[in-house]
Amino acid sequence: MNPLHLTPVQLDRAAGAVLGSAAGDALGAPYEFRPSVPDDVAIVMKAGGPWQLGEWTDDTSMAIPVLRALARGASLDDEAVQGGIVAEWCDWARTAKDVGIQTRQVLGRATDASAAAARDAARAVHDATGRSAGNGSLMRTGPLALGYLADGREAALAASARSLSGLTHFETDAGDACAIWSLAIRHAIRTGELDLRGPIDVLPAGRRARWHELIDTAERLHPRDIPGSNGWVVAALQAAWAAIVGADTLAGVLERAVRCGNDTDTVAAIAGSLAGARYGASAVPFAWRRHLHGWSGADAAALDADGLVKLAVLAARGGANDRDGWPGGDRFATPRTGTLVRHPHDDGVWLGDLRGLDRLPADVSAVVSLCRVGADQVPQHVGVHHEVWLVDKPGASNNLDLDAVFADTADAIAALRAEGHSVYLHCFEARSRTPSIAAAYSVRHLGVPATRALAEVTAALPHGAPQPWFTEVVERMSVKEQA
Ligand SMILES: [Mg+2]
Structure with missing residues (x-):
C-alpha cells in the first residue's frame, strides 16, 4: 500500500x-x-x-x-x-x-x-x-x-x-x-x-x-x-x-x-x-x-x-497534497453551472454547488460543505463552516456509516437553523450529495415523507440526480424524536 x-x-x-x-x-x-x-x-x-x-x-x-x-x-x-x-x-x-x-x-x-x-x-x-x-x-x-x-x-x-x-x-x-x-x-x-x-x-x-x-x-x-x-x-x-x-x-x-x-x-x-x-x-x-x-x-x-x-x-499522505492541491489548497476549481436555489421545504436553507460560495446570499451565516473546499473559498462573514466527509460511491467502496453521517448532517442543519442561522448546503455540482442530504433534513426534521422529499428537492436543483445508494439511506431514515 x-x-x-x-x-x-x-x-x-x-x-x-x-x-x-x-x-x-x-x-x-x-x-x-x-x-x-x-x-x-x-x-x-x-x-x-x-x-x-x-x-x-x-x-x-x-x-x-x-x-x-x-x-x-x-x-x-x-x-x-x-x-x-x-x-x-x-x-x-x-x-x-x-x-x-x-x-x-x-x-x-x-x-x-x-x-x-x-x-x-x-x-x-x-x-x-x-x-x-x-x-x-x-x-x-x-x-x-x-x-x-x-x-x-x-x-x-x-x-x-x-x-x-x-x-x-x-x-x-x-x-x-x-x-x-x-x-x-x-x-x-x-x-x-x-x-x-x-x-x-x-x-x-x-x-x-x-x-x-x-x-x-x-x-x-x-x-x-x-x-x-x-x-x-x-x-x-x-x-x-x-x-x-x-x-x-x-x-x-x-x-x-x-x-x-x-x-x-x-x-x-x-x-x-x-x-x-x-x-x-x-x-x-x-x-x-x-x-x-x-x-x-x-x-x-x-x-x-x-x-x-x-x-x-x-x-x-507523507506531507503531500493530491493532484488537485487537496487538502492544503486555498482554492479548488468550481463547476461552470453556478447552482444556488432555496430549499423547497425551508426558506432559511440554500442549496447549491461549489461555485455558489462565490456569490452567497448576504444572510447566509453557516455553510455545510459535502465536498472539498479550499481555505479561501468560504467568505469571511460566514460564522460556522462544517465540512462533512461524504463519499459518493456505492456499497463496498464506501464503508462509511452512511446512515449515521446522513442523520448527523441533517441534525447539524437543524441545530444551526434553531440557532437562527441561514444555511448554505452544497457539494461540488449539487447533483447527488446535496439533494440527498437536503431530503434527509426534510424527512428527519420537517416531517416530509421520503419519496416526496427526494422528488421535490431533486426537482428544485437543475442538475439534481441523487445516486441510489444515497436515496436508499433517505428512505430508511426515520423522523427524529424531539427531545
Ligand atoms: Mg489531559
Whole structure:
C-alpha cells in the first residue's frame, strides 16, 4: 500500500485517529479526578473545571507537534525531528493550563530542548521516583501511525512509538503500550478492523503472555472496574480497550471511556485514537466537533476540528497534497453551472454547488460543505463552516456509516437553523450529495415523507440526480424524536 493511494475511507479513518482522540479528551476533561459515572447518568460535552466547552487538554496538545511533523513530511525516526517536538512541548508547557506530573518533571529537568536531553531527564526522573509508567506517553501516540501506513512499516512504527514514549517515560511498560496501541491504530486505518492481540507479537517473547492476559481481563470488565489507577499506562490501556469492545459507535466508546472516573480525559483520548481509526473522523458528531479547540499557539484559529483533519490527511499522505492541491489548497476549481436555489421545504436553507460560495446570499451565516473546499473559498462573514466527509460511491467502496453521517448532517442543519442561522448546503455540482442530504433534513426534521422529499428537492436543483445508494439511506431514515 502506497500512502499516496489511500482510499477516501482510509483517509477518514486516519483523520479519525486524531479527531477521535481530541473528542475523547474534550469530552472527558470536565470529569477528570472524579469518581466513576454510573450508566444512568448521561455523559455530555460541557465546560468544567478550567476547561471550556469542547476544549482539549494536554493529551491532544502534546500530540499536535507529532502530527505537524508528519504533516510536513518529516521522519520521526530522525533524532533532530524528535528534538523539534521536545522544543515545541517545552514552549507549550510554559503557558499550558495543565501538564502531566511526570512530563512536567522531565521537561523541567531537561538541560536543553533535544531528544537526548529529554531521554536523560526521563531516566533521571525514573531513577529518583522508582517508576515512570504513567499514561502520559500513550495519550499522545495517536498520530504516530499516520507516518507508517505503507506496507512493511510495522517494525519501524513500533520502534518509533517506543522512542517517542522514551522522551518522557523511561519504563518498558509505557514503550510497550505505545508500540501495541500504535500498531493497532495502523491496522485499523488500513483494514477497518480492530485487533489488539496481533500487535503483541512485536514485543520480546518473554513479555507477550502478560499483555495477552491484560487484554483478556479488559475484555471482561467495564472501564470503571479495571484494577489499579488509570493514571498507570497499563490500566489506562485496559480501560480504553474495555471501552472500545463494549460499544459499537465512536460516541458510545468515548462515553463509556469517560465513565471510568479519575483520568477520564486521558482514557477517552487513548480510546478515541484507536476507535477513531476504526470508525473514522466522520463518526465524530457535529455537536461535539464544532466546539473542539485547545491549541494555545499563534495558529490556534487554524487548529479546529477541520484543521486537525487536514493535518491528519497530510500526515497520512507523507506531507503531500493530491493532484488537485487537496487538502492544503486555498482554492479548488468550481463547476461552470453556478447552482444556488432555496430549499423547497425551508426558506432559511440554500442549496447549491461549489461555485455558489462565490456569490452567497448576504444572510447566509453557516455553510455545510459535502465536498472539498479550499481555505479561501468560504467568505469571511460566514460564522460556522462544517465540512462533512461524504463519499459518493456505492456499497463496498464506501464503508462509511452512511446512515449515521446522513442523520448527523441533517441534525447539524437543524441545530444551526434553531440557532437562527441561514444555511448554505452544497457539494461540488449539487447533483447527488446535496439533494440527498437536503431530503434527509426534510424527512428527519420537517416531517416530509421520503419519496416526496427526494422528488421535490431533486426537482428544485437543475442538475439534481441523487445516486441510489444515497436515496436508499433517505428512505430508511426515520423522523427524529424531539427531545
Ligand atoms: Mg489531559
